[in-house]
Amino acid sequence: METKATTAAASSQYAWAEYLHCMEGTPEVESLPVSKPTAISPIPGIVLCVALSYVSYWAAGLQVWPFLINGRPTFEPVMVGIILGMLVGNCLPLSKQLQPGVKFSVKKLLPLGIIFLGARLNFHEIVRLGAQGVAMSCLEVVMALVLMILLTRWLKLSGKLGTLLGIGTAICGGTAIVAAAPVIEAAEAEVVFGVATVTLLGLIGMFLLPVLGHWLALSSTAFGIWAGLAIHQLPQVVAAGYAFSPDAGDKATIVKLARICLLAPIVFFVGFFYARQKSKNQQAVHRGKINYWSMFPKFVLGFLALAFLRTKGWLPEVTVHFPDQIATASAAATGAPDNKYSLADIAQKLSGYCIVMSMAGVGIETKFKAMKQTGLRPLVAATISALVIALVILGLIKFLKIT
Secondary structure, rough: OOOHHHHHHHHHHHHHHHHHHHHHHHOOOOOOOOOOOOOOOHHHHHHHHHHHHHHHHHHHHHOOOOEEEEOOOOOOOOHHHHHHHHHHHHHHHOOHHHHHHHHHHHHHHHHHHHHHHHHHHHHHHHHHHHHHHHHHHHHHHHHHHHHHHHHHHHHOOOOHHHHHHHHHHOOOOOOHHHHHHHHHHHHHHHHHHHHHHHHHHHHHHHHHHHHHHOOOOOOHHHHHHHHHHHOOOOOHHEEEEEEEEHHHHHHHHHHHHHHHHHHHHHHHHHHHHHHHHHHHHHOOOOOOOOOHHHHOOHHHHHHHHHHHHHHHHOOOOEEOOOHHHHHHHHHHHHHHOOEEHHHHHHHHHHHHHHHHHHHHHHHHHHHHHHHHHHOOOHHHHHHHHHHHHHHHHHHHHOOOOOO
16 A cells, blocks of 8 residues: 555656656656646756766866876766766756756757767668667567566565566666556556666666776677666666767667667557456456557667768768958968868767767756665665676677677
C-alpha cells in the first residue's frame, strides 16, 4: 500500500521523467501528468547553458592539474560541462525563470547536435557499427530481461517493477521505463523507483567507465561499443564516450542510437505479453493505444542523412567573396582575399557546441534529491544486472578482438 510520502515523491519525480524521455526522441507519454505550458522566456536558461559551455571549453584547455596529467588532457568539454551543470544545479538556488531555457538546451540541442555529428562520420562505418550495435543490443536485451526475472524472484520485487528495471537497463534507462509503464499499467511508485535507480547507476557508469577503459587500455572503438551498451541513457553515453576520446564518443553515440531503435519493438513485445497474461486471467485489458512509430527517435534520420551526404562528398565548400575593403583586411589577416568555409566543418563545430550546451543542461537537471527515492532492493537488483551486462559485453569485445 502506497503512503502519502511515496505518492508525493512519485508526483515530483515526473518532472525528472519528462526530462528523460524527450532526450531519446520519444514523445510525451499521455498517461503521465503533463505540466502546464508556461510563458516564461527560455533566454535566461539558454544564456546560463551558453556560459557554462564557454567555461567548459576554457577549463578543458587549461594546462594545469587536474585538466592536464602527464602532458595529456584529462577532461573533454562534454564532461566538464555536465560536472559544472551538476554543481550549479545542486549547489545554487536557481530561479524557476531558468528552467524553460535549460530544458530547451537539453531537449532540442542534444538531438540537433547528434544530427550535426553525422557530418563528421562515414556513412558506411555507421551502418556497419550500427548493425553490430543492434546485434549486441539484442543479446543485451535478452540478458537484462532474464536476469531481472531471476533477481525479481530472488529479491521478491513486484513483477512490474522488475520488468521496468529490465527494460531500463536493456534499452535506454528512464526513457524506456516511462515508455513501458503505461502498457503494463505500472504504479506511480514503481515508475519512480525504476527511473531513479537506472539514472543513478547510469550516472555512476558515466564517471567510472572512462577510467576503467583507460586502465584496461581499450581502443576508442572498443570503449565506444562498451559505453554505448553498458550505460543507460543517451546523455550519459555521450558524456562518457567523449570523456574517453572524440572517436570513442562518435562510436558510443552510434551504438547507443542503434540501441534506442529497439525501444518501440521491445515495448510492443512487453505490452503484447502483458495483455496475453491478463487475458489468461480473464481480466479486461484497459490500456490506451500506443503509437509505437512515434517512439522512434526521428533525429536519427537526420544524423544518417548528413553522414550520407558527407560520405558522398555532397557537403561542399562555400567561398565567401567580400567587398574590396573587407577583402583587403581579410587578406592582411588570413593571407587570402576570400574565405572558404566547409559545410561539413561548420556542422562539426555546431555539433560540438550543441552537445556541450546540452550536457550543461543535463547536469543542471540532474537532481541528487530525486535519486533518494531509490529503494534498496531495486537498487541491488539493477546493480547486479548492470554489472553482469557490462562484464559480459566487455568479455565479448575482448573475445571478438574489437580494436
